[in-house]
Amino acid sequence: MALRREPTARQLRLGVELRRLRDAAGLTGREAAALLGVSSVQINQIESGLTGVSEKRLRSLAAHYVCTDEAFVDALATMANARVRGWWEEYRGLLPTPFLDLSELEHHAKSLREVQFLYVPGPLQTEDYARAVFSDRTPELPGEEIELRVRHRMQRKVVLEDPEPIPYEAVIHEAALRIRVRDRAVSRVQLARLLEVSEADHITVRVIPFDLDGFGGSWTAMTYAGGLVPRLDTVVRDAPHGAAFIDSEAQLGAFRTLFRKVRAASLDPERSRDFIHRLAKEL
Secondary structure: OOOOOOOHHHHHHHHHHHHHHHHHHOHHHHHHHHEEEEEEHHHHHHHHHOOOHHHHHHHHHHOOOOOOOOOHHHHHHHHOOOOOOOOOHHEOOOOOOHHHHHHHHHHHOEEEEEOOOOOOOHHOOOOHHHHHHHHOOOOOOOOHHHHHHHHHHOOOOOOHHHHOOEEEEEEHHHHHHHHOOOOOOHHHHHHHOOOOOOOOOOEEEEOOOOOOOOOOOOOOEEEEEEOOOHHHHEEEEEEOOOOEEOOOOOHHHHHHHHHHHHHHOOOOHHEEEEHHHHHHHOO
């Protein structure tokens, strides 16, 4: 099997999980290779996401590692068998890899939860709003790349418009709703879009108002993607070098707690709709 030049975040995650299982079993790469009848180089390539692994070999490794979590092993097998060439592949080589990895993550997610403080979440943005956001980047982006990013962001909405859409919940701070990324007209249409999507049964929009007492969670902006099993959840956060994908069990537990706290501090969906409606009327 040819080596991958640039494994996706999902392919890397599968390798990471297999390495974690091997470490938990107390086996070296050489010992795991001997049990499977392959070279230690192959084990290293599998764990590095440089090459795939068949379901048969994956289940054999899990058995050798004495992993008794059948649901988790089944989920890993599903990841190993996935041969999806998604819509995002048309942007490979044109946009930064994290854009594609995020799209792939959303495609496979079983649920999505977002917390945003400065911008409306990407999947809920209008075209003009997204264009204004990308146009304000430093260093400035060429016009062609701005349009590529806008088109990619608009296509990300497919995860919410699928005939069998996944549950999506967004918690948005009032600051993000009031910041005019361009002008009143763009903000007015964006707020109308939020009101429109919030009517869907699978989409929940909540607002954190400025006048909330005792709220100090402004550093918790994130996208939380639910995996096939909780152990395969992923958190995505913006970082100076680009999007950071977080998947360690301890960190996932911390982010679950943070989301619960932020969610509990927000207005309920009905009050949030009223809040957004009032803001729209002010414009």
